[in-house]
Amino acid sequence: MEQTANYLGLIPLLPLTGALVIGLLHMLTCTKKPLPEKLYSVLACIGPLLSFFMALVVLFQLKNMAPEDRFLSHIPFTWFAVGELHVDMGFLADPLSSLMLVFVTFIGSLIHIYSIGYMAGEENYGKYFAYLNLFLGAMLILVLGNGPVVMFVGWEGVGLCSYLLISFYTKDTDNVLAGNKAFIVNRIGDLGFVLGMSFLFWAIGSTGFDFLSLRENAHLLTPGIGFAICLLLFVGACGKSAQIPLYVWLPDAMAGPTPVSALIHAATMVTAGVYMVARFSFIYSHFPSAGTIIAWVGILTALLAAIFGMFQKDIKKILAYSTVSQLGYMFAGVGVAAYSAGIFHVFTHAFFKALLFLGAGSVIYALHHQQNIWKMGGLKAKMPITYATMLIGALALSGCPPFSGFFSKDEILFMALANGHPGIWFIGVLVAGMTAYYTFRMMFLVFHGEARDKQAYDQAHEPPAVMTVPLIILAAGAALVGVFNLPGIFGGSMSVSNWLAPSLVEHHPHVSIWLEIMAIAASIAAVVIGITIAYKKFGHGAEEPEFTGFAKLGYHKFYVDEIYNAAIIQPYKAIGSLISRFFEPNVTDLHVKFSTWLYTKSGKAFKVFQVGYVRIYAIYMVIGLSVMSFFLSQSIN
Amino acid sequence: MFAEVLFIAFAALSILGAIGLILFRHPMKGAMSLIVTMISLAGLYALLSAELIFVLQLIVYAGAIMSLIIFIIMFLNIQDNDLPIEEGRYLYLAGGIAVIIPIACFMIKVVKSIPAHQATIVGNGFGGVKEVGLVLFQDWLLPFEIVSLLLLVALIGAVVLAGKRRLLK
Amino acid sequence: MIQDYLILSVILFCLGILGVISRRNVFTVFMSIELMLNAANLAFITFSRVHESMDGHVMAMMIMAVAAAEAALALAVVILLHKHKGKLDTNVFSLLKG
Numbered sequence: 001m002e003q004t005a006n007y008l009g010l011i012p013l014l015p016l017t018g019a020l021v022i023g024l025l026h027m028l029t030c031t032k033k034p035l036p037e038k039l040y041s042v043l044a045c046i047g048p049l050l051s052f053f054m055a056l057v058v059l060f061q062l063k064n065m066a067p068e069d070r071f072l073s074h075i076p077f078t079w080f081a082v083g084e085l086h087v088d089m090g091f092l093a094d095p096l097s098s099l100m101l102v103f104v105t106f107i108g109s110l111i112h113i114y115s116i117g118y119m120a121g122e123e124n125y126g127k128y129f130a131y132l133n134l135f136l137g138a139m140l141i142l143v144l145g146n147g148p149v150v151m152f153v154g155w156e157g158v159g160l161c162s163y164l165l166i167s168f169y170t171k172d173t174d175n176v177l178a179g180n181k182a183f184i185v186n187r188i189g190d191l192g193f194v195l196g197m198s199f200l201f202w203a204i205g206s207t208g209f210d211f212l213s214l215r216e217n218a219h220l221l222t223p224g225i226g227f228a229i230c231l232l233l234f235v236g237a238c239g240k241s242a243q244i245p246l247y248v249w250l251p252d253a254m255a256g257p258t259p260v261s262a263l264i265h266a267a268t269m270v271t272a273g274v275y276m277v278a279r280f281s282f283i284y285s286h287f288p289s290a291g292t293i294i295a296w297v298g299i300l301t302a303l304l305a306a307i308f309g310m311f312q313k314d315i316k317k318i319l320a321y322s323t324v325s326q327l328g329y330m331f332a333g334v335g336v337a338a339y340s341a342g343i344f345h346v347f348t349h350a351f352f353k354a355l356l357f358l359g360a361g362s363v364i365y366a367l368h369h370q371q372n373i374w375k376m377g378g379l380k381a382k383m384p385i386t387y388a389t390m391l392i393g394a395l396a397l398s399g400c401p402p403f404s405g406f407f408s409k410d411e412i413l414f415m416a417l418a419n420g421h422p423g424i425w426f427i428g429v430l431v432a433g434m435t436a437y438y439t440f441r442m443m444f445l446v447f448h449g450e451a452r453d454k455q456a457y458d459q460a461h462e463p464p465a466v467m468t469v470p471l472i473i474l475a476a477g478a479a480l481v482g483v484f485n486l487p488g489i490f491g492g493s494m495s496v497s498n499w500l501a502p503s504l505v506e507h508h509p510h511v512s513i514w515l516e517i518m519a520i521a522a523s524i525a526a527v528v529i530g531i532t533i534a535y536k537k538f539g540h541g542a543e544e545p546e547f548t549g550f551a552k553l554g555y556h557k558f559y560v561d562e563i564y565n566a567a568i569i570q571p572y573k574a575i576g577s578l579i580s581r582f583f584e585p586n587v588t589d590l591h592v593k594f595s596t597w598l599y600t601k602s603g604k605a606f607k608v609f610q611v612g613y614v615r616i617y618a619i620y621m622v623i624g625l626s627v628m629s630f631f632l633s634q635s636i637n
Numbered sequence: 638m639f640a641e642v643l644f645i646a647f648a649a650l651s652i653l654g655a656i657g658l659i660l661f662r663h664p665m666k667g668a669m670s671l672i673v674t675m676i677s678l679a680g681l682y683a684l685l686s687a688e689l690i691f692v693l694q695l696i697v698y699a700g701a702i703m704s705l706i707i708f709i710i711m712f713l714n715i716q717d718n719d720l721p722i723e724e725g726r727y728l729y730l731a732g733g734i735a736v737i738i739p740i741a742c743f744m745i746k747v748v749k750s751i752p753a754h755q756a757t758i759v760g761n762g763f764g765g766v767k768e769v770g771l772v773l774f775q776d777w778l779l780p781f782e783i784v785s786l787l788l789l790v791a792l793i794g795a796v797v798l799a800g801k802r803r804l805l806k
Numbered sequence: 807m808i809q810d811y812l813i814l815s816v817i818l819f820c821l822g823i824l825g826v827i828s829r830r831n832v833f834t835v836f837m838s839i840e841l842m843l844n845a846a847n848l849a850f851i852t853f854s855r856v857h858e859s860m861d862g863h864v865m866a867m868m869i870m871a872v873a874a875a876e877a878a879l880a881l882a883v884v885i886l887l888h889k890h891k892g893k894l895d896t897n898v899f900s901l902l903k904g
Contacts, residue, residue, distance in 0.1 A: 612903025615835075615896045619736075619827045626736045629743035636746045648814045655821040655841055664833030664894075671837050674818070678844055681811070685855045690847075690866050697870050702840070702877045709881045710833060713888050721830045721895035729828040736827075741820045748812040754856050764863060772860040773867070784871045791875030798882035 189239015295335025302328025
């Protein structure tokens with residue numbers, strides 16, 4: 001059923017090799033005169049670009065096969081085999097992973113190119129690209145892994161790179177703390193993933209622990225265990241994809257360089273959780289109740305993050321909360337068993353969110369690392385390309401037809417309605433309006449009105465072509481990729497959903513066309529209302545308001561960080577200090593002290609035998625031999 | 638019959654020589670009695686039709702190695718007061734015998750458990766230079782070469798150890 | 807008959823051990839080790855005779871070579887010992903004594 005394709009393993013290997021080469025070069029030269037940036041740039045871009053072309057080859061090879069046979073696998077070696085657990089270092093390309101593969105490598109390559117311009121002149125230029133390549137390699141392992149274990153390797157790899165890149169500017173303690181926060185919160189989620197994986201192996205893994213075998217055995221899961229597995233895996237997804245209650249790390253992760261925020265914390269890594277749930281759709285489809293929980297968590301995350309996003313003043317924080325919010329949509333999609341809709345939103349979101357982040361990066365670059373939107377304004381004239389591309393991105397993010405975001409978001413909301421979750425649909429539409437509001441609030445404050453900081457405004461200029469060209473390409477993508485999945489009502493044929501069908505287990509309900517039209521009308525109305533309010537309030541210039549009441553609560557993110565700190569971290573620290581003050585010296589240390597005392601005393605007792613003459617030691621040896629011989633000769637007759 | 642008498646004679650001589658080695662206080666006397674053991678062992682090899690080894694035992698062991706030892710003993714000009722004072726020597730010997738007896742018993746038991754085997758008459762060429770040489774240079778070539786390396790290392794080591802040295806201070 | 811040879815080998819070997827553990831004279835200890843090697847050689851030759859194979863002979867030759875190498879090194883050590891300490895006592899080696 002599955003064909004082998006011996007070049008699959010090369011796809012992650014190329015960026016990983018790049019990371020190794022660049023990392024070694026950087027390590028060897030960082031204390032001396034640094035190598036020219038051009039060398040690093042070329043080395044860094046080769047791997048992702050080659051991977052992208054190979055991803056296209058994979059896509060076309062799959063396209064030429066019969067839909068139900070679209071599986072390519074490559075197993076370079078057996079990783080380990082312990083008892084029944086047999087894990088191959090294997091790669092699997094099916095419609096789902098090939099789609100992810102293509103856009104991850106595509107956007108990854110673009111962001112590598114953009115970074116050449118953005119990071120020019122920065123310290124540790126080589127280290128940055130080594131990490132970025134390492135990240136891409138890990139992400140590709142995650143996408144291509146043919147089983148949960150290989151996927152987990154990539155999962156941890158991207159987590160590591162995320163940590164390394166968030167705290168890339170190590171001179172500032174806050175950045176390092178943000179990196180730590182991301183890493184620790186991700187560990188909590190990973191525990192869930194590992195537990196879920198272990199349960200999965202325990203339940204049905206003994207006949208083969210890769211996705212295809214698991215898929216065949218998924219019906220053997222008992223309800224209780226299956227439900228637990230679903231929720232545990234979702235805990236993992238929550239950590240990586242920043243859902244309630246583990247979303248707190250993502251806004252802080254914006255401390256990293258902006259291209260990193262675009263690639264890792266918007267386009268690719270954070271969508272790994274959605275990808276994972278879609279990967280395990282064969283399990284989730286058996287447990288709709290678990291899916292409902294996921295969908296509600298997702299839509300509530302979307303709502304919460306949208307509320308926070310409305311009151312932020314840091315341009316990257318706004319985009320970060322919009323990412324959390326959009327991730328919530330994706331989870332709502334996969335939660336209501338509309339896996340292809342969720343994945344399609346991942347796909348379109350990658351384009352427009354990467355675009356928005358890169359655009360924000362251009363603004364920040366032009367304004368010399370100014371991130372406060374209340375210090376910007378009127379940049380439309382100075383940065384026309386950035387403005388035009390970001391406008392497309394903002395329209396796509398808001399879900400304005402005919403941009404890509406509209407089709408994917410609307411598909412999710414419509415599927416929620418069609419699968420009998422009107423509550424989720426309603427909140428989704430509300431969030432769509434809020435999204436439009438805060439996105440255009442940002443756009444108006446940054447690009448329209450009067451310049452609030454005259455000096456910075458005068459120095460602002462359009463960034464070099466190496467940064468604008470990726471913006472234009474991404475803008476074209478953000479505007480157009482929606483056509484890949486046009487629903488029937490717009491004369492399309494849902495090509496992406498059909499393409500993904502062999503990898504996923506989902507059902508398409510049949511509903512009346514009027515319901516569909518009603519849903520579309522509602523979301524368009526929400527978007528229009530959102531944009532109008534934003535225009536009324538901020539379209540003609542506005543001053544930074546004093547937040548009061550609910551707005552103040554929203555600006556401070558409902559004090560969730562503070563609540564976590566008070567409810568979890570402080571008690572944890574208190575328990576820790578209690579243990580270190582009382583338990584440790586009186587219980588654990590006592591045991592250790594007793595052992596050392598025992599060893600000292602017995603050592604003194606045995607010291608008698610250590611006479612220091614080699615001959616005597618030979619005698620001991622012979623005595624031992626003699627005793628052994630005595631007992632051995634008992635057994636010979 | 639003749640072979641048995643020879644065996645008993647050689648065996649007795651070799652054991653006597655070994656006991657002498659252990660008991661004599663002066664190493665020169667010990668070396669002399671060890672030579673007796675070596676030569677009787679050579680005789681035993683001859684009884685076992687191992688011609689080449691018989692010759693090598695006489696030349697290499699009884700000849701070369703033992704004369705080297707004796708040469709060194711004489712070279713160092715060992716006087717009685719150079720020798721260690723071994724007051725508890727017989728005590729140690731008695732204790733040693735007590736410790737050794739279980740080992741000896743065990744090994745003899747093992748030997749006894751080997752099925753009895755009457756020596757058959759072996760072929761003409763058994764143990765000759767040609768046969769041993771053929772086996773040595775066909776099946777054991779690599780170990781043979783490694784042994785040559787070992788000898789080289791020992792040579793260098795002996796020179797380094799016994800030679801004049803300035804670094805030892 | 808074979809067993810007689812092997813028992814002789816065992817006896818010589820045990821006498822060698824006895825020499826090593828009960829004497830303090832360096833030369834005697836060293837020659838006892840040679841005695842043990844000879845005992846092993848005898849066992850090899852005996853088994854070679856039983857199986858009518860030449861491998862035991864080859865092994866005996868190897869042992870002789872090793873014994874020669876050992877003799878060269880050990881005597882060098884003895885000379886050094888005598889040079890530095892003026893004694894032939896194994897108890898001179900007492901650096902291990904704490």
